[in-house]
Amino acid sequence: MSGASHTxxxxxxxxxxxxxxxxxxxxxxxxxxxxxxxxFGMSHxxxxxxxxxPDTREVIxxxxxxxxxxxQHLLVVGVASLLAILxxxxxxIAVTRPAGRDFQPMVAQxxxxxxxxxxxxxxxxxxxxxxxxxxxxxxxxxxYGLLPIVRNTLAGLSGxxxxxxxxxxxxxxxxxxILRQVELPLAAPxxxxxxxxxxxxxxxxxxxxxxxxxxxxxDPIISGIVNGNTAYIVQGAVLIGLxxxxxxxxxxxxxxxxxxxx
Amino acid sequence: xxxxxxxxxxxxxxxxxxxxxSWLMLDAVSMAPNRIVPGTPHRAHEVMGWWLSLLSxxxxxxxxxxxxxxxxGRLRVALGxxxxxxxxxxxxxxxxxxxxxxxxxPQARLGIGPALWxxxxxxxxxxxxxxxxxxxxxxxxxxxxxPVLLGWWLALSRWLEPLALYREYQGRSDQxxxxxGHHLALVGAAxxxxxxxxxxxxxxxxxxxxxxxxxxxxxxxxQTIPSLALFGLLLAPLAWLAGRFDWLASLGVSGIGxxxxxxxxxxxSLLPMVRNTYVALEEVDxxxxxxxxxxxxxxxxAFxxxxxxxxxxxxxxxxxxxxxxAIGLTAxxxxxxxxxxxxxxxxxxxxxxxxxxxxxxxxxxxLALVADALLGALTERLRHGGAS
Numbered sequence: 001m002s003g004a005s006h007t008x009x010x011x012x013x014x015x016x017x018x019x020x021x022x023x024x025x026x027x028x029x030x031x032x033x034x035x036x037x038x039x040f041g042m043s044h045x046x047x048x049x050x051x052x053x054p055d056t057r058e059v060i061x062x063x064x065x066x067x068x069x070x071x072q073h074l075l076v077v078g079v080a081s082l083l084a085i086l087x088x089x090x091x092x093i094a095v096t097r098p099a100g101r102d103f104q105p106m107v108a109q110x111x112x113x114x115x116x117x118x119x120x121x122x123x124x125x126x127x128x129x130x131x132x133x134x135x136x137x138x139x140x141x142x143x144y145g146l147l148p149i150v151r152n153t154l155a156g157l158s159g160x161x162x163x164x165x166x167x168x169x170x171x172x173x174x175x176x177x178i179l180r181q182v183e184l185p186l187a188a189p190x191x192x193x194x195x196x197x198x199x200x201x202x203x204x205x206x207x208x209x210x211x212x213x214x215x216x217x218x219d220p221i222i223s224g225i226v227n228g229n230t231a232y233i234v235q236g237a238v239l240i241g242l243x244x245x246x247x248x249x250x251x252x253x254x255x256x257x258x259x260x261x262x
Numbered sequence: 263x264x265x266x267x268x269x270x271x272x273x274x275x276x277x278x279x280x281x282x283x284s285w286l287m288l289d290a291v292s293m294a295p296n297r298i299v300p301g302t303p304h305r306a307h308e309v310m311g312w313w314l315s316l317l318s319x320x321x322x323x324x325x326x327x328x329x330x331x332x333x334x335g336r337l338r339v340a341l342g343x344x345x346x347x348x349x350x351x352x353x354x355x356x357x358x359x360x361x362x363x364x365x366x367x368p369q370a371r372l373g374i375g376p377a378l379w380x381x382x383x384x385x386x387x388x389x390x391x392x393x394x395x396x397x398x399x400x401x402x403x404x405x406x407x408x409p410v411l412l413g414w415w416l417a418l419s420r421w422l423e424p425l426a427l428y429r430e431y432q433g434r435s436d437q438x439x440x441x442x443g444h445h446l447a448l449v450g451a452a453x454x455x456x457x458x459x460x461x462x463x464x465x466x467x468x469x470x471x472x473x474x475x476x477x478x479x480x481x482x483x484x485q486t487i488p489s490l491a492l493f494g495l496l497l498a499p500l501a502w503l504a505g506r507f508d509w510l511a512s513l514g515v516s517g518i519g520x521x522x523x524x525x526x527x528x529x530x531s532l533l534p535m536v537r538n539t540y541v542a543l544e545e546v547d548x549x550x551x552x553x554x555x556x557x558x559x560x561x562x563x564a565f566x567x568x569x570x571x572x573x574x575x576x577x578x579x580x581x582x583x584x585x586x587x588a589i590g591l592t593a594x595x596x597x598x599x600x601x602x603x604x605x606x607x608x609x610x611x612x613x614x615x616x617x618x619x620x621x622x623x624x625x626x627x628x629l630a631l632v633a634d635a636l637l638g639a640l641t642e643r644l645r646h647g648g649a650s
Contacts, residue, residue: 102273106390106394109391110387110390116631117631118591120604120623120626121623121624124623125619125620128620203488204488207491212611233498237491237492237494240490240491244488245483248486
């Protein structure tokens with residue numbers, strides 16, 4: 001990006017201020033507000049859920065507050081995704097450097113074969129290995145979430161024209177500079193797409209984690225299925241759906257314009 | 263032909279080193295007197311003594327030695343050794359059974375320990391690495407698995423009755439077979455329906471461009487919603503519909519069961535199917551269609567005889583993605599009573615019976631891998647057939 005347009009972007013940011021911020025991020029913001037409203041307001045909507053389950057005594061899931069469930073869900077997905085990004089991008093960078101290049105074919109194959117494994121099966125396999133609770137879920141999400149990130153980072157880095165690298169080297173850049181200032185910025189859109197896939201899968205798989213003893217937004221659904229209470233199911237399902245859509249629309253915006261980067 | 267450098271294959275060296283360490287330091291098997299009591303773990307040297315367990319490291323050390331200064335011949339030998347090791351694992355398990363068996367405990371169960379899982383993983387990685395380095399074709403790669411499967415089959419049918427996984431299977435072999443059938447039927451029904459609906463939708467999108475944006479928007483939206491949530495959201499309306507219309511209920515439609523599962527599966531399958539069909543049809547070179555038309559083909563002929571066959575490989579890619587995805591999602595559908603292999607997973611998790619979980623999870627992975635390989639091979643064949 002040239003200096004002139006860089007300054008003008010910055011200028012527009014300052015001048016436009018809030019209005020610009022709001023128009024740019026309006027879609028994810030609306031979903032977020034809806035998510036928060038329902039998270040905190042669900043317990044006041046007894047009348048609505050009475051319609052779904054007229055004969056049941058309790059129509060609002062009260063074992064844990066929805067806010068706590070949402071927090072748990074975000075925490076598990078956040079920790080797993082963050083680690084997956086660090087490890088995945090790191091691994092892909094390592095195997096594209098001269099020192100690690102021997103490992104590249106195997107890592108690429110592993111990432112593509114691994115993605116045929118269903119996430120539920122990976123989650124199920126983590127339990128015999130690690131036991132019940134939150135830890136196996138984080139590990140399973142981390143391992144499975146690595147795959148799209150590694151795959152996309154590899155694709156992004158190897159998709160860069162060799163001439164570009166050559167030119168950067170010709171300008172006297174070191175290997176590290178080329179990586180930070182040329183390769184990673186050029187590969188960023190593809191890497192971001194991989195992270196988006198990874199996070200989307202993680203949100204969905206974490207919900208299934210409620211069956212292996214993690215307490216998160218999957219809980220009301222599982223409890224509703226077990227007790228035959230449709231109202232619980234709807235409450236959990238709506239919140240998970242909204243969470244997924246909020247995060248996805250956030251990534252959608254990020255992918256369209258990456259403000260002030262590069 | 264791939265060029266094989268004359269310096270050591272560090273990947274193989276690392277894999278074998280890790281293999282040796284896990285064989286010496288992790289538990290190889292565990293033995294439990296019955297289903298309820300947790301097993302006692304045993305390391306390899308506790309099963310077969312130090313001498314034999316060190317001796318059994320020789321093949322891995324040999325592979326490492328071959329990888330030190332590799333050439334095509336040496337790597338071939340290394341690949342042969344790896345396949346041999348994979349085939350020998352069940353035989354070793356059989357030996358472990360006879361070493362640890364206690365005649366007073368006829369219900370004893372042998373669990374596969376972390377060392378063997380790690381070795382299985384490392385050796386398979388080794389096979390993948392060598393297949394790539396040697397430039398072996400896909401069918402050759404699958405052929406390599408034949409001796410391995412033979413080894414397992416032989417051991418399971420004769421000596422491995424106490425293997426915990428096998429005991430779980432024996433306890434419910436009828437259920438297992440019907441679950442596999444059910445799983446495949448649900449996947450087939452969903453993929454079939456989404457193929458019909460998806461192709462029609464893609465054709466409609468080509469005809470009416472206005473539909474494209476909205477259509478992809480909706481399908482993308484569905485794909486974003488987590489599976490458990492979508493199953494849950496379909497539950498209430500379907501229960502209501504079934505309560506209202508008797509003919510729906512008599513078809514077996516209800517809030518739980520196959521109906522919401524099937525609908526959700528079709529919903530998820532539509533995006534890859536429509537996207538691939540649409541892109542495949544659009545990507546056909548206009549010049550090719552032009553020349554077909556120039557040769558006197560009607561619009562319809564040009565579509566059916568030129569555009570469709572050219573688009574077929576990419577469309578089939580969509581079927582592959584959809585099928586693999588549906589195999590995994592059907593497992594989740596077991597939670598809403600749709601049956602299939604996922605039932606074992608969730609039953610096993612509920613009873614903390616880990617071998618039952620494996621009985622569900624391993625076949626699901628196998629199904630996904632086989633479906634992926636078969637449809638991938640078919641796509642490959644069509645692509646080459648289409649070029650001639």
